[in-house]
Amino acid sequence: MKSLSLLPLLLLLTTCTLRAQGKRRQVYFREEFEDGDGWTKRWVQSKHQSDYGKFQLTAGKFYQDKERDKGLQTSEDAKFYALSTRFKPFSNVNETLVVQFSVKHEQGIDCGGGYVKLFPATLNQEDMHSESQYYIMFGPDICGFGNNRLQVIFYHHGKYHENNKTLKCRINKDTHLYTLIIRPNATYEVKIDNEKVTTGALEDDWDFLPPRKIKDPYARKPRKWDERLQIEDPEDKKPEDWQDSEFIPDPEAKKPDDWNEEIDGVWEGPLIPNAKYKGEWKPRIIDNPNYQGEWIHPEIDNPKYRPDPTICHYYNISVLGLDLWQVKSGSIFDNFLLTNDEEFAEEVGNKTWGLRKDVEQQWRELYEEMEKKKEAEETKMKREKERARQEDIWGLDEEDEEDNEEDSEEEPDEKSKLEDSASLGKKEARFDQKDEL
Ligand SMILES: *[C@@H]1O[C@H](CO)[C@@H](O)[C@H](O)[C@H]1NC(C)=O
Ligand SMILES: *[C@@H]1O[C@H](CO)[C@@H](O)[C@H](O)[C@H]1NC(C)=O
Ligand SMILES: *[C@@H]1O[C@H](CO)[C@@H](O)[C@H](O)[C@H]1NC(C)=O
Ligand SMILES: *[C@@H]1O[C@H](CO)[C@@H](O)[C@H](O)[C@H]1NC(C)=O
Ligand SMILES: *[C@@H]1O[C@H](CO)[C@@H](O)[C@H](O)[C@H]1NC(C)=O
Numbered sequence: 001m002k003s004l005s006l007l008p009l010l011l012l013l014t015t016c017t018l019r020a021q022g023k024r025r026q027v028y029f030r031e032e033f034e035d036g037d038g039w040t041k042r043w044v045q046s047k048h049q050s051d052y053g054k055f056q057l058t059a060g061k062f063y064q065d066k067e068r069d070k071g072l073q074t075s076e077d078a079k080f081y082a083l084s085t086r087f088k089p090f091s092n093v094n095e096t097l098v099v100q101f102s103v104k105h106e107q108g109i110d111c112g113g114g115y116v117k118l119f120p121a122t123l124n125q126e127d128m129h130s131e132s133q134y135y136i137m138f139g140p141d142i143c144g145f146g147n148n149r150l151q152v153i154f155y156h157h158g159k160y161h162e163n164n165k166t167l168k169c170r171i172n173k174d175t176h177l178y179t180l181i182i183r184p185n186a187t188y189e190v191k192i193d194n195e196k197v198t199t200g201a202l203e204d205d206w207d208f209l210p211p212r213k214i215k216d217p218y219a220r221k222p223r224k225w226d227e228r229l230q231i232e233d234p235e236d237k238k239p240e241d242w243q244d245s246e247f248i249p250d251p252e253a254k255k256p257d258d259w260n261e262e263i264d265g266v267w268e269g270p271l272i273p274n275a276k277y278k279g280e281w282k283p284r285i286i287d288n289p290n291y292q293g294e295w296i297h298p299e300i301d302n303p304k305y306r307p308d309p310t311i312c313h314y315y316n317i318s319v320l321g322l323d324l325w326q327v328k329s330g331s332i333f334d335n336f337l338l339t340n341d342e343e344f345a346e347e348v349g350n351k352t353w354g355l356r357k358d359v360e361q362q363w364r365e366l367y368e369e370m371e372k373k374k375e376a377e378e379t380k381m382k383r384e385k386e387r388a389r390q391e392d393i394w395g396l397d398e399e400d401e402e403d404n405e406e407d408s409e410e411e412p413d414e415k416s417k418l419e420d421s422a423s424l425g426k427k428e429a430r431f432d433q434k435d436e437l
Contacts, residue, residue: 057071177191328430
């Protein structure tokens with residue numbers, strides 16, 4: 001029995017110590033739905049709204065092990081869901097916190113949440129709703145094409161802070177393992193399927209605090225700062241014989257003999273195109289020897305910045321909730337784990353998600369193939385039914401129709417013109433069928 005085989009493991013967890021810091025391994029919460037409908041006693045349905053969607057326990061359409069792979073599945077389309085479970089309050093201060101779970105969007109999710117929320121002990125589970133104050137929200141959030149975020153939202157000093165670094169979640173139909181690690185040295189790591197997708201300092205990737213550095217408000221770019229990469233060569237001179245007039249006076253033109261300057265004004269000969277015209281002269285372009293590079297605004301320490309050692313310090317973490325909206329339902333949540341031991345979480349991931357993923361994927365592919373075949377068969381049957389219906393209407397089979405058409409083409413007299421329009425109708429009907437094919 002599964003619950004029996006889990007027992008030694010649970011004992012091991014509570015007695016094991018962490019090698020590095022000599023800290024005890026803590027497993028604050030673990031739920032793998034191994035005891036039939038026992039979960040209904042551990043999880044509480046919110047009554048804040050009367051029409052929340054129902055969760056059901058199932059391994060879904062494809063899995064590795066029908067019993068072991070059971071998880072909580074959203075079962076009704078276009079519904080809000082609000083279910084939560086309570087555990088002994090704990091704090092992550094001076095401790096690593098690992099939040100881990102798996103989710104499978106086997107319905108082919110179009111729009112919906114796939115995340116978990118961690119709440120303080122003060123949460124009234126029967127009244128949990130989307131506005132209930134939480135500490136951490138973590139997991140996939142999908143709506144529409146390309147909009148598949150992996151949310152990591154932290155509560156800090158009365159405000160929620162979203163991750164500035166955009167993270168993508170997986171949207172295919174397989175089970176994926178999501179892991180969030182928050183360390184006492186204020187760094188974090190996010191893993192999908194036990195592989196690191198990002199890591200960094202909490203302070204850098206969420207705007208908990210004002211930036212550490214700002215542009216010096218007193219610094220100005222010097223007026224003579226030379227940012228020109230290239231300049232005209234000052235040494236380059238226009239050659240003496242450079243012809244830059246497009247037209248010149250015709251040297252062959254002569255002032256008419258009877259030109260009277262007093263009456264006619266100064267005589268100007270006609271212009272002709274200059275055969276030696278070379279265009280406007282421009283000095284050559286050279287690299288600027290005085291180039292100083294782009295001016296960079298110097299930064300100073302931000303006087304408003306104060307390091308805050310309490311970022312992501314939570315007390316009395318005590319409830320894990322599934323507070324979601326789903327358009328197309330069918331997501332299955334499983335393998336919830338809250339611990340202070342990164343390596344242990346990875347190991348649990350290997351033994352749950354890692355164990356099922358390959359077989360599940362093969363099943364999924366097979367399942368999809370079968371679905372496709374079924375669909376093709378259904379279309380074919382529908383088409384045959386439609387054809388039978390059409391033949392009923394016209395009371396003819398294919399050959400009769402063809403004969404009729406040939407007849408009308410051969411004898412285009414008044415009588416067959418009438419028939420012609422009738423067979424035109426039939427022809428159209430046949431084209432319709434072809435389109436469907
Ligand atoms: C966390 O560690 C700091 C420094 O070692 C210590 O001063 C503080 O009391 C500890 N806090 C908790 C809640 O253990
Ligand atoms: C924070 O702790 C982790 C794990 O103990 C370590 O790998 C990492 O180097 C530390 N980072 C900083 C900035 O101290
Ligand atoms: C995060 O994004 C907000 C809004 O785009 C921006 O104002 C803020 O400076 C960013 N914070 C960090 C730490 O990058
Ligand atoms: C945690 O919960 C206990 C019991 O309700 C309470 O006494 C304590 O003040 C809480 N701690 C914090 C930091 O909220
Ligand atoms: C988890 O599995 C991966 C891949 O097989 C392996 O590299 C890793 O060491 C395992 N981790 C643990 C903690 O067992």
